[in-house]
Amino acid sequence: MLNYKKEIIYPLLAASLLISVVMLSLFYTMYNLNKIEKNKDFIDTQRFNIITLRNAVLDAETSQRGYLITNNVTFLDHYNEGKIQAYKTLDKLSKSSEKLPSLAPILEKIQRLCDDKFSIIEASTSVQLNAGSYASHLSLSKDRGKAVMDNIRTALMEADKDLLERRHTLSNRMQTTIRYSIIAGVSLAVMIFGILIFSYLHTLHLFKVILSSSNKVDHLSHQATHDPLTNLLNRRGFENRLQNIHDNAIIEKQKYAIFYMDLDNFKTVNDQYSHAIGDQLLITVSQLFQNCLREHDALARLGGDEFTLIVQKFKDKDELETLANRLINALKNPIPVENAMLSVGVSIGVAVHRSDAFTPKKLMMAADKAMYHAKNSGKNKVVFLNKAASQN
Numbered sequence: 001m002l003n004y005k006k007e008i009i010y011p012l013l014a015a016s017l018l019i020s021v022v023m024l025s026l027f028y029t030m031y032n033l034n035k036i037e038k039n040k041d042f043i044d045t046q047r048f049n050i051i052t053l054r055n056a057v058l059d060a061e062t063s064q065r066g067y068l069i070t071n072n073v074t075f076l077d078h079y080n081e082g083k084i085q086a087y088k089t090l091d092k093l094s095k096s097s098e099k100l101p102s103l104a105p106i107l108e109k110i111q112r113l114c115d116d117k118f119s120i121i122e123a124s125t126s127v128q129l130n131a132g133s134y135a136s137h138l139s140l141s142k143d144r145g146k147a148v149m150d151n152i153r154t155a156l157m158e159a160d161k162d163l164l165e166r167r168h169t170l171s172n173r174m175q176t177t178i179r180y181s182i183i184a185g186v187s188l189a190v191m192i193f194g195i196l197i198f199s200y201l202h203t204l205h206l207f208k209v210i211l212s213s214s215n216k217v218d219h220l221s222h223q224a225t226h227d228p229l230t231n232l233l234n235r236r237g238f239e240n241r242l243q244n245i246h247d248n249a250i251i252e253k254q255k256y257a258i259f260y261m262d263l264d265n266f267k268t269v270n271d272q273y274s275h276a277i278g279d280q281l282l283i284t285v286s287q288l289f290q291n292c293l294r295e296h297d298a299l300a301r302l303g304g305d306e307f308t309l310i311v312q313k314f315k316d317k318d319e320l321e322t323l324a325n326r327l328i329n330a331l332k333n334p335i336p337v338e339n340a341m342l343s344v345g346v347s348i349g350v351a352v353h354r355s356d357a358f359t360p361k362k363l364m365m366a367a368d369k370a371m372y373h374a375k376n377s378g379k380n381k382v383v384f385l386n387k388a389a390s391q392n
């Protein structure tokens with residue numbers, strides 16, 4: 001018997017669960033990869049901002065020097081551009097420190113140094129602008145300005161180092177995540193392949209189970225409708241077949257006949273030899289009867305030494321009589337069973353059904369009655385009990 005839950009539902013649920021788990025982990029690694037990629041881009045942008053800041057401070061310093069050396073005020077415009085660029089970039093970096101808290105103290109330090117650097121530069125510039133004489137101030141501010149610039153460079157390198165370490169960590173995480181996604185992808189492929197193979201084998205198994213249960217059902221239904229000794233139809237099988245033939249005959253306005261057959265002197269065989277020999281004789285008799293019949297004639301053993309036969313597609317009573325005599329003649333000669341030669345005869349009662357006549361049950365009773373006539377009038381003969389049939 002097929003256990004649907006165990007054989008179909010549970011394996012399907014397990015396979016779906018496995019695939020869902022692997023798919024989810026695959027999606028999760030993809031999501032992580034995307035996040036890491038974005039973080040790397042963010043770090044790269046901050047590193048670019050650090051270079052921009054350094055260049056802006058250097059530009060501002062160079063422009064101021066240009067002014068001090070040439071006294072050309074257009075250098076001051078360049079200085080201002082550099083300073084604005086430096087503060088703009090610092091502002092961008094400070095905003096990013098919300099995401100990179102470890103960078104915040106370094107950026108604050110750079111901010112202070114830049115303020116310092118620009119105030120030194122602007123002090124020198126204003127001395128030259130106001131006094132025109134600047135040699136002593138210049139030498140003083142030059143050394144301090146250089147020291148502050150060196151500090152700015154160091155702080156910027158420190159910030160860049162911090163960012164580089166973060167980038168390195170992200171690259172490592174990316175590698176690990178890629179490895180995980182490859183493992184998840186390969187597992188998914190292997191799992192789908194495995195599930196396909198399993199489904200194929202499981203389907204074969206289910207087919208076998210279904211086939212064997214259908215064979216079992218066929219076997220049971222055969223057992224229920226057949227006589228185990230002769231393998232002919234039993235009473236139940238015969239009644240089913242009779243009802244079908246009857247219904248069909250009504251629809252197609254066809255006639256059919258029932259032969260009710262009882263062996264003569266069978267009890268003597270049982271008594272003289274044995275029940276087992278009697279059984280062997282019943283098997284042989286059923287084969288001898290079968291040899292006289294056409295393929296569509298339905299022979300049955302109702303029980304004991306009683307047989308019945310449904311005959312269809314016959315022309316007239318003569319044809320039925322010929323068939324009955326053939327059955328009687330089949331038992332004419334003694335039948336060899338083991339070492340014995342057994343003699344039995346058969347008395348046959350025949351009832352013919354025409355489209356407007358009896359029910360199957362009544363027809364059976366009529367055939368039975370005819371068989372008793374045959375018994376009572378000397379045995380081993382055929383008697384017809386149907387006016388319509390006897391008219392043919």
Ligand SMILES: Nc1nc2c(ncn2[C@@H]2O[C@H](COP(=O)(O)OP(=O)(O)OP(=O)(O)O)[C@@H](O)[C@H]2O)c(=O)[nH]1
Pocket residue numbers: 262263264265266267268270274275276277278279282303304305375
């Ligand atoms: N060997 C064997 N005998 C059976 C079986 N079923 C019933 N019988 C016997 O078959 C015999 C049938 O009895 P009857 O039909 O009255 O005996 P008979 O000698 O044929 O009598 P007539 O029909 O008057 O000729 C009985 O002795 C039953 O015990 C069976 O399956 N195997």
